Amino acid sequence: MFKGSHKPAFSNDASLQVENHGTAQYPFRLNFYDKPPLYDVTIEDLEICALDRLRILAEIESSAARNRSWEETKSFTMAQCSKYLPLNANSARTDLHSERRKDHLGHFVLRLAFCRSEDLRRRFIKAESTLFRIRFETDDGQERRQFLSSREFRWTAVDNAEKEKYKAELKANYQGFRNEDDKERAFAQENYYKVRWTRVPDLVEKRKVFLKGGWAYVPSRDQSSIAYQEFEDQLGNALQMTAKALPRLDEDNRLLPILNNLSQGFVAGVSSDWVAPSSEGNEDQVRAEMVDELAQKHFPLCMRNLHQNLKKDHHLKHFERLTYGLFLKVLGLSVEEAIIFWRKSFVGSHVKDDKFNKEYKYNIRHSYGLEGRRANYPAKSCQQLLMAESSSYGCPYRNFSPENLQSALLSAYSSQGLTSSDLPEIMQTVSARHYHVACTRVFETTHAKSGVKRGEGVGAGESVTHPNQYATKSMEMEKQRKDSMDVKAEMEMEVDL
Amino acid sequence: MDDLDASSPEVMRTFYRRLYPFKSIFNWLNHQPVPTRLFTHREFSFTLPQDVYLRYNSFNTVEDLKKQVCLLAPTRFEIGPVYTARPKDKKTVRPGAFKPLQRELVFDIDMTDYDSIRTCCKDAAICKRCWGFIAAAVRVLDTSIRDQFGYQHLLWVYSGRRGIHLWISDKEALSLTDEQRRALVNWMMAVQPGKGKEVGKVIARSGTKPLPPCLQFALSELAEVFSDIILNDQDCFGSEEGYDALLHLIPDSKVAENLREKWSTGPYRTSEDKWSDLKNQIKKYPKGTSQRPILTSAMEDIILLYTYPRLDAEVSKHRNHLLKAPFCVHPKTGRVCVPVDPSLIDDFDPEMVPTVGQLLRELDAAGSQNENGMEHHSDWESTSLKPYVDIITKHAQSLMEDVRRGKRETDTTTW
Numbered sequence: 001m002f003k004g005s006h007k008p009a010f011s012n013d014a015s016l017q018v019e020n021h022g023t024a025q026y027p028f029r030l031n032f033y034d035k036p037p038l039y040d041v042t043i044e045d046l047e048i049c050a051l052d053r054l055r056i057l058a059e060i061e062s063s064a065a066r067n068r069s070w071e072e073t074k075s076f077t078m079a080q081c082s083k084y085l086p087l088n089a090n091s092a093r094t095d096l097h098s099e100r101r102k103d104h105l106g107h108f109v110l111r112l113a114f115c116r117s118e119d120l121r122r123r124f125i126k127a128e129s130t131l132f133r134i135r136f137e138t139d140d141g142q143e144r145r146q147f148l149s150s151r152e153f154r155w156t157a158v159d160n161a162e163k164e165k166y167k168a169e170l171k172a173n174y175q176g177f178r179n180e181d182d183k184e185r186a187f188a189q190e191n192y193y194k195v196r197w198t199r200v201p202d203l204v205e206k207r208k209v210f211l212k213g214g215w216a217y218v219p220s221r222d223q224s225s226i227a228y229q230e231f232e233d234q235l236g237n238a239l240q241m242t243a244k245a246l247p248r249l250d251e252d253n254r255l256l257p258i259l260n261n262l263s264q265g266f267v268a269g270v271s272s273d274w275v276a277p278s279s280e281g282n283e284d285q286v287r288a289e290m291v292d293e294l295a296q297k298h299f300p301l302c303m304r305n306l307h308q309n310l311k312k313d314h315h316l317k318h319f320e321r322l323t324y325g326l327f328l329k330v331l332g333l334s335v336e337e338a339i340i341f342w343r344k345s346f347v348g349s350h351v352k353d354d355k356f357n358k359e360y361k362y363n364i365r366h367s368y369g370l371e372g373r374r375a376n377y378p379a380k381s382c383q384q385l386l387m388a389e390s391s392s393y394g395c396p397y398r399n400f401s402p403e404n405l406q407s408a409l410l411s412a413y414s415s416q417g418l419t420s421s422d423l424p425e426i427m428q429t430v431s432a433r434h435y436h437v438a439c440t441r442v443f444e445t446t447h448a449k450s451g452v453k454r455g456e457g458v459g460a461g462e463s464v465t466h467p468n469q470y471a472t473k474s475m476e477m478e479k480q481r482k483d484s485m486d487v488k489a490e491m492e493m494e495v496d497l
Numbered sequence: 498m499d500d501l502d503a504s505s506p507e508v509m510r511t512f513y514r515r516l517y518p519f520k521s522i523f524n525w526l527n528h529q530p531v532p533t534r535l536f537t538h539r540e541f542s543f544t545l546p547q548d549v550y551l552r553y554n555s556f557n558t559v560e561d562l563k564k565q566v567c568l569l570a571p572t573r574f575e576i577g578p579v580y581t582a583r584p585k586d587k588k589t590v591r592p593g594a595f596k597p598l599q600r601e602l603v604f605d606i607d608m609t610d611y612d613s614i615r616t617c618c619k620d621a622a623i624c625k626r627c628w629g630f631i632a633a634a635v636r637v638l639d640t641s642i643r644d645q646f647g648y649q650h651l652l653w654v655y656s657g658r659r660g661i662h663l664w665i666s667d668k669e670a671l672s673l674t675d676e677q678r679r680a681l682v683n684w685m686m687a688v689q690p691g692k693g694k695e696v697g698k699v700i701a702r703s704g705t706k707p708l709p710p711c712l713q714f715a716l717s718e719l720a721e722v723f724s725d726i727i728l729n730d731q732d733c734f735g736s737e738e739g740y741d742a743l744l745h746l747i748p749d750s751k752v753a754e755n756l757r758e759k760w761s762t763g764p765y766r767t768s769e770d771k772w773s774d775l776k777n778q779i780k781k782y783p784k785g786t787s788q789r790p791i792l793t794s795a796m797e798d799i800i801l802l803y804t805y806p807r808l809d810a811e812v813s814k815h816r817n818h819l820l821k822a823p824f825c826v827h828p829k830t831g832r833v834c835v836p837v838d839p840s841l842i843d844d845f846d847p848e849m850v851p852t853v854g855q856l857l858r859e860l861d862a863a864g865s866q867n868e869n870g871m872e873h874h875s876d877w878e879s880t881s882l883k884p885y886v887d888i889i890t891k892h893a894q895s896l897m898e899d900v901r902r903g904k905r906e907t908d909t910t911t912w
Contacts, residue, residue: 117754211646
């Protein structure tokens with residue numbers, strides 16, 4: 001598919017079209033992605049590669065939004081990478097070719113999905129260059145050197161005469177040596193490369209290089225800066241070109257829905273749908289009378305809001321009911337209990353028994369897959385809620401006015417330790433439109449006493465991507481806490497597990 | 498002496514019609530005799546009396562520009578970036594497609610940033626003495642940019658009142674991205690001016706480490722300036738307020754206390770005396786003690802703080818920043834924003850810059866001498882504006898020469 005519609009966008013090298021199952025096609029772990037994947041791929045393959053890569057990029061974005069340090073970002077991203085997109089060094093005994101192929105393919109599919117607006121391009125470049133940097137830093141030293149020398153970076157090696165000429169200036173950037181001899185030795189071993197200063201703005205900004213006549217003298221230890229900059233520039237240009245070539249892709253109607261879905265997912269900051277750990281296996285059944293207490297303790301703001309409205313008005317509109325009902329279903333409320341719950345909740349409204357049985361009961365059973373199409377409907381994810389325009393059942397972080405949101409947060413969570421001093425930070429992420437980060441931050445704050453630390457999110461640094469993920473995690477944590485208080489010995493076993 | 502009001506549209510119209518060197522401005526912006534995108538896609542904005550502000554004007558030719566300027570008689574006009582489309586068509590192109598592409602790299606140094614250290618004038622006022630600060634800044638910036646960044650086409654323009662602008666037109670400089678501009682500015686920025694009475698602080702040094710090499714170079718230049726301007730001419734540490742600021746910058750309370758004792762009780766000591774007092778205090782610490790390097794770097798910082806160029810960074814960081822065009826008239830002072838030769842910066846006296854009233858009178862006098870009734874396009878030749886126009890004309894010529902040479906090279910080589 002890339003062959004037909006995309007040829008004009010990239011410079012092709014015919015020799016690469018040869019199917020080669022070894023490391024020959026991908027000699028290095030690092031990839032500048034200057035050659036598009038010129039082979040047939042199944043649509044499933046394409047989607048899987050893209051989705052898995054998207055998880056990583058979403059993790060990187062949320063790291064940035066949460067102000068994680070570079071080391072934290074690196075370790076969280078590496079953890080996600082090893083789960084969804086492992087990429088090993090040449091020395092590893094894994095299927096290098098398929099790893100690298102997946103990396104290659106995923107990148108190019110996402111290019112198609114994210115080339116379409118300035119904003120998406122900018123975010124994609126940022127996330128992708130961060131990923132490249134993480135991989136570059138964790139790359140095997142030997143392989144990294146080979147990779148660098150395999151590419152033409154348009155730098156000029158500084159010869160000894162020139163190095164001697166600017167010795168004083170170059171040496172002034174050496175710091176942290178105990179004596180002059182060590183410094184001298186280190187300088188003698190160092191190789192310098194000359195590039196236009198515009199290619200290493202980050203080094204210039206920090207005054208880490210010597211500048212003369214517009215040339216930056218970059219020591220080999222800072223070569224990476226050149227590589228990063230080059231990666232960003234190339235990707236930026238490639239995305240522009242892809243955007244121009246994209247209209248020609250529209251004829252393939254299998255791809256567009258996938259691409260649209262991918263870019264929407266990125267916009268919502270959601271890596272992918274959160275999959276409930278088999279709701280059947282949930283031995284603690286939720287009963288109708290428990291919902292109120294659970295809502296107080298464990299629900300994310302969107303569901304708290306729906307619950308609040310239901311209690312206040314004794315009624316919810318159709319889509320609100322659907323959203324909340326499916327959420328409760330996945331939470332573990334059986335259909336019998338659901339009917340009881342809704343019937344009780346409607347007491348005091350205009351809905352009488354007869355009307356309820358005729359109209360509402362059907363809808364509830366329908367959402368449990370017992371009527372009509374008999375489909376097992378999943379609960380709405382954050383992504384879907386973010387797309388919902390209505391303020392009554394969409395994501396409150398997105399839809400509420402800042403004042404309303406703050407008072408809603410305080411009234412909902414002040415009993416769980418959220419204070420007004422936490423609000424500025426949350427509101428800041430909201431105004432940056434990182435709604436899922438705001439929600440995750442609320443989770444962290446309200447679960448601090450269960451030992452959730454800042455930046456840990458809903459476990460292993462993941463952000464909230466699904467209201468049920470939020471609630472289930474919260475319930476799990478409470479259960480663990482209870483268990484550990486009841487039987488100390490048991491806790492130790494659990495920890496061992 | 499000025500009976501002609503610089504804010505009157507009639508005066509301005511005559512000035513633009515007869516004196517403003519449109520041709521040279523065009524050559525300087527366009528780099529070629531035939532209008533290119535550098536001119537046609539360039540934003541001009543006009544400030545009319547009563548603060549009416551017209552943005553996103555653009556012109557196909559310099560004649561169109563002159564016509565419009567003479568028609569509107571703006572109090573001043575500003576030059577913006579070269580956009581992806583003609584700015585006057587801004588409303589007809591897709592919002593995302595209208596972006597700044599190129600722009601001279603500009604710097605703005607303003608005397609207000611020196612208010613906490615200069616002692617001769619305040620606020621909007623400027624005299625030959627405060628110009629010393631600007632002159633020092635120009636020398637440092639001019640040498641650094643030429644030497645470190647390799648740019649050659651630097652045009653310094655007096656802003657008409659109390660500051661100076663720098664326009665860099667090298668090809669690479671024109672195309673810098675905002676990110677690269679920010680990097681360059683941060684490389685250049687060494688001093689953060691304080692608010693109000695605070696002197697500010699040196700931001701280039703991390704901890705007690707040695708200064709970066711580029712600043713060590715500047716420092717050796719500035720040590721002399723420091724002695725001339727700060728210690729002698731401005732006598733910055735003469736008053737109690739002045740030496741108090743100095744003492745606050747000394748990271749050793751014992752030294753500071755000794756000096757305060759001496760200066761507040763003893764007979765009056767000039768700034769120069771005080772500076773050598775400080776040096777002597779430092780010498781009391783034997784070489785090799787940890788106090789010695791801390792205090793010497795503090796002294797270096799003080800020199801930088803009082804003399805290093807204080808840049809208005811925001812002006813330089815973004816391509817879409819507008820900056821007043823050279824040869825405009827400052828509405829308050831009536832002075833023309835004339836180009837300045839950096840090698841003669843010390844002799845420049847802002848109070849001697851021709852005003853619009855003076856120029857029009859000169860024109861009248863010259864006009865009555867040769868009565869041919871014809872209106873010339875380069876009437877400035879017979880006024881004291883001539884040497885300044887010559888500067889920009891020469892500057893534009895060297896730019897055009899560069900482009901011509903560049904063209905010839907690309908014609909012969911295949912890339």
